[in-house]
Amino acid sequence: MSSEENTMPQVALTIENGIARILIDHPERHNAMTFGMWQQLAQHFETIAQAPEVRVVVLSGAGGRAFVSGADISEFEHLRDSAEQVQRYEDTAQLALNAIAACERPVIAAIEGICMGGGLGLAGAADLRYANRSARFRMPAARLGVGYSLHGVQRLVQLIGQANTADIFYTARIFDAPEALRLNFIHAFHEDGEFHAAIERVAATIAGNAPLPIRAAKLALRTLSAGHAIDAAAAHAIEHAVQACFDSADYREGRSAFLEKRPPAFKGQ
Ligand SMILES: C/C=C/C(=O)SCCNC(=O)CCNC(=O)[C@H](O)C(C)(C)COP(=O)(O)OP(=O)(O)OC[C@H]1O[C@@H](n2cnc3c(N)ncnc32)[C@H](O)[C@@H]1OP(=O)(O)O
Numbered sequence: 001m002s003s004e005e006n007t008m009p010q011v012a013l014t015i016e017n018g019i020a021r022i023l024i025d026h027p028e029r030h031n032a033m034t035f036g037m038w039q040q041l042a043q044h045f046e047t048i049a050q051a052p053e054v055r056v057v058v059l060s061g062a063g064g065r066a067f068v069s070g071a072d073i074s075e076f077e078h079l080r081d082s083a084e085q086v087q088r089y090e091d092t093a094q095l096a097l098n099a100i101a102a103c104e105r106p107v108i109a110a111i112e113g114i115c116m117g118g119g120l121g122l123a124g125a126a127d128l129r130y131a132n133r134s135a136r137f138r139m140p141a142a143r144l145g146v147g148y149s150l151h152g153v154q155r156l157v158q159l160i161g162q163a164n165t166a167d168i169f170y171t172a173r174i175f176d177a178p179e180a181l182r183l184n185f186i187h188a189f190h191e192d193g194e195f196h197a198a199i200e201r202v203a204a205t206i207a208g209n210a211p212l213p214i215r216a217a218k219l220a221l222r223t224l225s226a227g228h229a230i231d232a233a234a235a236h237a238i239e240h241a242v243q244a245c246f247d248s249a250d251y252r253e254g255r256s257a258f259l260e261k262r263p264p265a266f267k268g269q
Contacts, residue, residue, distance in 0.1 A: 009072075011040040013047060018055040018207040020048050020105070027063030030114050032072035033122070035079055035089060038096045045099035052268060055207035057103060058199060059126060060110040067109065067135070070117025073144070090149055093118065097151070100125040101222060104215045106206055110199045111135050111186065117144075120185075124155045127218065129186040130202065132195035135177045137185065143172040158225055160185050210250040211268040216241035 009026035022044055024031045033041075048054050061067040071093070079089050100107050100122075109123035111131040116138040123129050139156075141148045148169070156165045160183045168175065168183075177189035190198040206214070219241050223234045245251055250266045257264035 009034050009037055011037050011044060013044040015048075015051055015054055018053055019203050020044075020051070020054045020057045022057060022059045023062050024060070024068050025062040026072070027061075027065070029072060029074075030066035030069035031061040031063070031119075032069045032074075033093070033118055034072045034075055035092060037072075038093045041096040042092075042099045045096070045103055048103060048105065054105050055209075055211055055268070056203050057105055057107040058110055058203050059100075059107060059122070060199075061112060064112060066114035066119075067111040068116075068119030068122050069114050070119050070140070071146075076146075093121075094149065094151060097121060097125040097155075104218065105211070106214060106218065108199065108203060108206075110195075112195055116140055117146075121148075121152045121155065124152075124159055124185070127221075128202070130195075130199060131177045131180060131186045131189040132192045133177050133189050134192050135180065135186075135189065136174050137168075137176070137180050138172060138174045139168045140172045142169060208263070208266070210245070210248075210254055210264070210266045212241070212245040212248050212250055216245055 009029075009032075012023045012025055014021050014023075022041070024033070024037065024041075026032055026034070026037065048057060071089075079085055106128060107126040109126035109129045111123055111129060113132070113134060114136055115123055115131070116136075117140055120137060120139055139148075153165065153169075156168075160168075164183050175183070177186065180186045181189055188198075216238065220238045223230055223238060249269050250264075253266060254264050
């Protein structure tokens, strides 16, 4: 038995230098998400919500060959053989995906290798998606006979459009990183040997920027992507978040740093 086979599937969180790293760790199944892993993922976002020092979250897969290969199919027999069980599973996965979308800090999906099924959903819930050149993408629902939730389809439509979503769903074909970029699913891909450094650079850049304007922008983006008219309460919440930027010490720091030709040091206040 290899050391990989001894690992317990888990989702691990570490926080260091303003960067929260969430590692999907189930490499012997290409980081397939078990029911327990969806629960752990949601819990980590609760921890992050209570950790004001976090400026950015990086979501990645262990082992170097996969980001996430989707839901763990070996559990389907036990967890998805009645309508209630399917609903419970969907609700649990949805809770984790909503936690990513609702996180006030930007979430980066670092897609190294396989990104399929629920892995596409997971990456799609993040704010930013970067892949390595060897990454492979697929929406295999139609090859497996599994249904995909309305939210999941909606998120893909928002990212890659209705026609492309239909294409990748109906054909269930594998596509590569250049095509994922062309479809607008990812922002960029990097050569395999440069991938980790590229992720570190973007995470450090975001962590060094002022948190309040980022928070206000994420709130606005999230409200706009809800797909319905913005009501007065939502508009007020966004205006409030924008105003908080102008009232902040970081705003003064940003202006001073610019005028003094030095890098800014933001405190998130
Ligand atoms: C609402 C959301 C629903 C979903 O997400 S449903 C799941 C959607 N995902 C998939 O359908 C992907 C399934 N996996 C594959 O098609 C293949 O794997 C890959 C193309 C990703 C990789 O192929 P290769 O490199 O040949 O590896 P390998 O030998 O197939 O995989 C190594 C071990 O990993 C297990 N595994 C891979 N993906 C999953 C998964 N999603 N759930 C459970 N197990 C998985 C395999 O079975 C195998 O296991 P063993 O070594 O015992 O033969």
